[in-house]
Structure formats: structure tokens, C-alpha cells
Amino acid sequence: MSRSWKRSIGDDTADPRCAVTFMQTSVEESDAPAHTRPVRVAMTVGGVVPVLRVFGVTQNSASVCAHVHGFHPHLWCTTPQWQTLSGPEAMARFCDVLDVAVADETRNDDSARRVLEVKAMPRRDVMYHSRAEFTQPYFRVTLRRPCHITACRKALSRCERFKCLGLTAPFELYEADVDYTLRYMVDVGMVGCSWLTAPAESYAPRRSEKRDTRCQIEFDIDYAQLVAHDPEFAPYDGVAPLRVFSFDIECCAEEGHFPCPSSDPVIQIAVEMVVEPIAAEWRRVYTLGDCGRLAGAEVIACDDERQLLRRWSSDLVAADPDLIIGYNVQNFDIDYLMRRAEALGVIEFPYFGRVRRKKAESKEMTFSSKAQGTRKNMRAVIDGRVVLDVMQSIQTDHKLSSYTLNYVSERFLGERKEDVHHSMIAKLHRGDRNTRQRLAAYCLKDAQLPVRLMRKLMLIYNLTEMARVTGVPLSYLLHRGQSVKVFSQLLRRAGREGLLLPTHARDEAVVGDGGVAYEGATVLDAKAGYYEVPIATLDFASLYPSIMRAHNLCYTTLVPADRRAEYAETELTLTPTGDCFVKPEVRRGLLPAILDDLLSARKRARALIKTTDDPMMRGVLEGRQLALKLSANSVYGFTGATVGKLPCLAISASTTAFGRRMIDETRSFVLREYTVANGYPHDADVVYGDTDSVMVRFGCADVAEAMRLGALAADQVTALFPAPVQLEFEKVYHPYLLMGKKRYAGLLWTRADRHDKLDTKGIETVRRDNCAFARNTIAGVLRRVLVLRDVPGSVEYVKGRIEELLTGRVDISELVITKGLTREVSEYATRAAHVELAAKRRRRHAATAPRVGDRVPYVILRGHKTSKTYELAEDPVRVVERGLPIDHRHYLEHHLKLPLTRIYAAILPNVERALFSGPHTMGSAPQRLTRSVEHAAGISRFARVVKACAGCRTTLSDADRDAGLCAHCRVDAQSLYVQSMLEIDALAVAHHAHTAECQRCQRSVLHEVICANRDCALFYRRIKTQNDLREARARFAAVEW
């Protein structure tokens, strides 16, 4: 076991007489001239051939690179005139003609043969069920290189080229859109993160002078020799010890500027190396200039930046990590380091991948999906190492209102983190060894946090499991979407049954009303109201997957309308959309089988949740369970994805149609069965339902009885439907506030003796685009009404909150609204506050401005009555720094009033009078805050400077200017004096308290607080009291007492 920073080179160097077994972490494409192949392979070819580099780790933590030879990509095709191609002679001619055609479609390639083989094989199309054992042969076209696949597709589309063979009809393509890496993995039965064995004597170890990589074990092997193990069974269900390299850099920018790699130096890099899941850890901090000692970390002080970069790069190579992690490392750190090294001419720097003589790269990628939106990111490509950007993982798995390291640390680790403002970084760097030591401590912390997040979120375990269940390599999980996972599973299942996936022609999707291709689920009308009796919730378990399994919905089971006559009625299922599928007894579909796998994995994850009491752990396992559920639902979604690889709306539309029928039947059953006429004390009512759930008012007053009836009804309804469809009694809401479709809140009970929690759906409290003030206030109301059952208390609470707001006592951090920037600023059709601000910020400071996919935080400032809201959005940090005036009344009118009115509509008569009139709505924000935006922004800069009375803030006449008080206030100067002193005193105390709290956070009272954590309420409070104090003192000083 490797127990040092450097990955030890011990007895692990491969002895060809022993087998090598390792866990695969990455599969990468490369190529080499065929004549240099060190191992014998089945197919003899010339020119450049592809070589797969399979990287991984042994159980002893030795790094491995297997150069896998002899695997060539292929696609399939067929033609209605297949009979023309019977016989070896015709095939040989076809092969030759195709080779020429492919050559004509290929650029920059050697002249060696491209079409290596065309072989007719008995296969079938996954589309449609067919009884026939054999319909027509399919031709497997093996090509030399991955780039020839595209060329071959183009060649096959040119019908005229094949006229000479008597082929005039267009070819139909199959599996012509499969990535080479995935093709290989599917064909050899290798799933992501699986264990592999190169058996003894099957491989050729690389002698040191022939090594291409820096892995400890490096060998060549024929692809047919490398054995892939099933991850289902021990010992191949485990995870190898992975070496994880986490780092963070600090740069020194010009005053007030964001660092720019062409001019601004990298001054520190902190690294934490860990071996997962073993707790071995090493820490190093590379500093520019000498630096005091750090506990638990080695300081490597460099005199020169070039030396620092070189040292970091070579240390990374020595550490030989499998995983490189960090927070936002792809967008910032890695890219910056590489650009910086280039600017400094440190040519050896980018060679920190595992492949010698290959540079790491950083390139821009955009990912776009409906659920995730559009995200533009840099992606670091480092051969043999997987880059896991913890920020990106959290962005895909969690919906948060901010994704800064500060915010997520607090959220997931429960600890505040300091953020050193860039101007401070330069100061600390330019100071002495002590200030640099301080900086190094921050830098190190930022390198350690990603490791802690990774552990807490169990990223490695969760990703490994997902890679194994869905079959895709780790990198696909990090950079691609749901569809490739479904595609991978489909390819595997189809392959096992001799079926081929047609390559879908990309034409315009048939889009119906509102840009939707087919009808989705039913949402029952909500009987809005406040229910004081228990409402039982019945919910189908994994509804769409269970429908697809129950009715055997699949490409392979679909029967086209004109072939129904070939089947007995009992062999078919007619779906509500009029589509027809064969029953599982005739043929079991691929999709149901895929869903079986995913759902059993989900079941295992759910079972694990019950084994722990730690809420954080439960949360993580819950996330894993949800990810598997999402994958299962995405199997359904894949069939409905009209811009995807294999849409089949008969499947997706039938699934939703069954779902609609089921929710209707469930509703009718409950209404019909649970009646006074049938001996129950009350007539039941279905007050709401969405897609797969019904909310039932059985009429009983106690929770236990509602649970009993709910469970009973669930079982009865389950019996109405084919297995594995199952209606579950899940929970009771009591009381229940139903506001409308997709909007409700209720106290949730899963057991009769105590409630679980307040559950809120769709209401403002769960929406990230509401400010915390609105969310917290509404949540406070819901808690008082539904949990404490104290309506009058809730009214008082609201009034108090409104008063706080209007008197300027609400912290700015509670008034920050965030909205996602969903596209480029120029692409918006209408103006919107967050978009205008994003544009403004770009003009101010392009490097720190929000990018597509980022969330834009803003507050609304006071402005002229004629101003549009979108003109009044401003960056919260700027607002605090400059003391810009917030439009508190805007928050009342636009973020609180309507939501609260809707909530109270079911609870209180005359909401307007009860909540929004009275003295608390008068407000009396301090004058300082009532300056208009124009004033603050300097539009009235040329106006004569007026001076206000320190007592009442009225404008002072020239005569009173020097005194600082108007005639009226001068009368009571003495009490004003006391008042002012008290105000200054209170502010000083508050400022001291905030500073002290920040010092506690930074774990040092000896130093000035330098944190600028925008996601920390304390930061805003501290700056605000600081400003208030300064102004109060200035006002005081302006008076001739």
C-alpha cells in the first residue's frame, strides 16, 4: 500500500507471469501506426489504428494503463435489396466499393484500407416485434478508425456510388452513432468503473524505455484478452483505493481587478492528497516568497513563480493521482495555471497527465438540457486522470440558490468559511512571511473543503454505482446527460439478444401545441382550501417505470397497426393511445428489463437509508436513491425525446395515457367505495392529485384512522392493476393547506403518534427566485398556521416582519433575489432585472460577471416612479459597499403581498385589512436610505451640496449650515445629543459584535477581519453597521453642540 505523497513503485511492476487485476477509472482513445503494435491481434491492417488506453488502479493502489489493441469500430447497415449482396464475391465487391467511397469522404488520412470487413449476420431491428426468426441479413461494416464511421455514414448515404453493384435503394443504418469508447465497452461487456483482469501471459508489459505513460503498470494487450468482471459480485463489487489530488490556487491581481493570467502571478497553490477510502492524507502549500510554518502541511516556498509552477506540476506527476478535484477548478484554477505557464514560457508545465509528451488541455463545453438549463463550462482534459469538479457535481445534483464554496460548505458541512477579497490577497502576499502564512492557511482550507465535500456527499461511491448500473464510464457521468446512460443500457441489452438500434434520422420533430410532442399526465383540479381533517396521500410507486414493466412497453414489443392480425388477441396489449404491444409471454421487452435493474438498485439504496440515523448520511443516500429514480424515469423520457437517439412516441405516449387512466380509476374507486352508503362514517373526497397521486379526505378526524383507510384503499386499488403496479399509502397531511395545482403545504405524518415535518410544495418558500425575506416570512406563517395552529400569532408575526422591512431593519442578505441566467444576454426577447444586471456587471468587470447558467443575485433599489423594475436591480455587494438605497416597499408590494394574500385567502376574511393596513405599514426608514438611485449613482452630482439637519434631516438653511441643526431641533439639542450618543454607542456595540463573530469564524482575534463572503449574512451585517457607524459619527461631528 502506498503510504506517501509519491505513488511508490514497488513490487507492483507487472510480471507477465501474473495476472493484473485493476479497477478501471477512465477509457481513452488514442492511435498508433499498426506496424508498431507490440501484441498480436486478430485483424491485420495497415496505416494508423486506434488504441484504447484503459486506466485504472489495483487493489494495492498501483496505477495501471492497459494499451488495448485490435478493437476496430463498426456500424451496421442493410438494404431492401440485400439479396443482391449474397455470396462472397458480391460481398467482396461491396467491401471494395465502400472502401473507395469512404476514402473519398475522409480527409487527412493515410492510404491504408479503411473498410476492414463487411460481414452479413443474422440480426434484427429493435423496432417492432416480429415473429420471424430471420427476415434479412444485416451487414456489419468494420472500419479501421473511429473517424471512418462518420465517413462511412456519408458514403452510404450516396446511393449513386452503389449503382454499380445493382443497389439503388438507400441503406438503412444501425448503431452508426455510437462513440468508439462506448462501442468497445459494450462489445466486451465492460461497464464503467468495473474491475478488469489481464490474465497471466496474455499481455506484454512495457519496458521502461518504451513507456508512453507514467503509470506503474503499463502493458499492451489484445482487446479480446482483457477480461471484464461483473460488478454485481464480490470481490468485484468493491472500489479500489483511489488517489485524490485536491487543490486551490491564489492569484495576485491589480488593485480592484480580477486576476488575468497574462499579467497576474500565481502566488500560492495548496494541495491536499488523500487516498480514498483510506484516511491517508498529505498537504502541501506552494508559496511565492517565504512563508511561516503551517500545522499539518508542508510549505514549499519558491523564490520564483516559474519554479513554483514547475514544482507543482512535477509533484502532481509524482503523486500520480487517479482523480483531480477542486472547487470550480475546471473553469478557473486549471485554466489559469495553464495560461499562466504559457505566458511565462514554462513549457514543461502542462505535462502533468499520465501520458508522456501529451499536454493537459482546457476547452470550452456547453451542456444544455431542459432540466439543467444551459451551462457553459471549461473542461480540463488530463490524460489518464479524471477531473472531478465538486462544484459541477453539486450543480447537477442539487438545486441551490448559490453555488459558491462558501455557500455549499455551510450547507453541506455546516461550517462557515472565510472568503478573502482579492484586494486583500495582494496585500497579504506583499506583506511578510507571517501574512503569507495567513494567506496560505486560507488557501489550504479551500483545497481541503472539496475533499470534505466529496466525502460527505459520497461522490465516489455514488458515481461508481451509477457507472456500473448504467454502463457508462465515469467521464460520461461528469460531462454528459441522462440519454447516454439509457443508450448504453439499451445497446447492451439489444446486443445480447441479437438486436440492432436503428440510427435515427434527424428531421424536425413533430411538435404539437405549446411545443409539446405528446400528452403528459393528468393533474386533478385542486379543491383549494384549508383542511383541518387529515388528508391521506396515495401514490403509485415509480408510476411510469411500473407501467412500462407491467405492459411490456418497448421498441421490441411494439406491433405496427398493419401487423396486428398476426397475433391472437390474448397476446396483445392495446394501449389507451391505440398502440399495440405484445405481452411479455410472447417476448419480454428490453426497456422493462433495464428498468428492473435500475429499480432494484434504487430499492437497495432505499434499504440502506433505513440503516442510519445520521440525517446528513440519510440525505446523501436519499440523493442516491433519487438519482436512480431519475435514471429510471429517464428511460421513459428517452423514448419521448424527439431530438434524441431513438424516440418512440408510441411508448412514451402510451405510458402517460395509462397513467392518466390510472389516476382517474383510482379517484373513481375511492369516491365510489368510501361512502356512507357502503358503511363508512363519511363520504370520501379526492381533493387533489397529480400524475400518480391522489389526496383523499376520508372525513375522519384522526390521523390513525386516515392511515388505516389510506392503506386499505391503496391495497384495493393495487389489485385493480397488473403487477408490478402498486399504489402505496405514503403519508397523511394534517392540517393541509391546498392552494391550487402544484401548490400546497401540510403537516406530514407517516406515523400516528407524531408528525414528521412541514411539507411544502410549489409555494414561494421553496422557490429559489424569491428573496430569503419572502421565503422566511411565508415559511414563518405556514409554520404558525399549520404547525403551531396559531393564526392570530401568524398575523402578528407578519405585521412585525412588514414593520421590520419598512423601517430598514431587514438585513440586505435577506433581500437578495437570485435568478438563473438561462441564455446569452443578447438572446433575451424581453428585458428583465437579472439580465440587465448581468449586462451591467459585464461592462463593469467582465471576468467576474455572471455567465450563462449562473445565478444572478440582485436587490431592487429605490428609483423614480417612472423607472422600470429591471432598471433598478443592483449587485448586493455594491449596494452594501456604497450604501445604495433599497426599495423596501417594492419587496412588500411585489414579493410578499400577493403570496400572503393567497395563503390567507383560505384562512382569514379581509386579508388586506388584517395584514396590509395599519401603523406597521407606514414605515420610517432612516433618511439615509431614502436617497434616490439618481442621487447615489451621481446623476445629481452637479447639484449644490445640501446639508441636512442632524436631528430631523430637513435641509438646512444657509444660516443654519454651520450649526448642523435646524432652529427647531436646536431647542432640544441636549436630548438630541444624548440620542446621538446612544445611537453611536449601539452601532459600535453591534459592529463590535459582528466583527467578533467573524473573528470567531476565522479562528483568530489577532487579525483584522478580511472575509468578503457574499453568501454570509454576517458579512452584509458587518459592512452595514460599519457604514452606519461611520455616518452616525460624521453626523455627530457635523453639529456644533
Place this chain on the structure above:
DNA sequence: CGATAAACCTAT
């Protein structure tokens, strides 16, 4: 001014 479209985010 009222209707409608655009934008966002959520429920399932």
C-alpha cells in the same frame, strides 16, 4: 388598461 407572451422555476 387588459390580454398575452416570455421567463423562471417547480411538481411529477
Place this chain on the structure above:
DNA sequence: TGAGATAGGTTTATCG
């Protein structure tokens, strides 16, 4: 050549 799906509520800008 990549991208699971649809339903629906609310706020704000814009159109007529």
C-alpha cells in the same frame, strides 16, 4: 451527432 419527458403557477414585460 448533443440534448430524458409534460403540466402548470406566478411575475413581469410588451402588445394592441
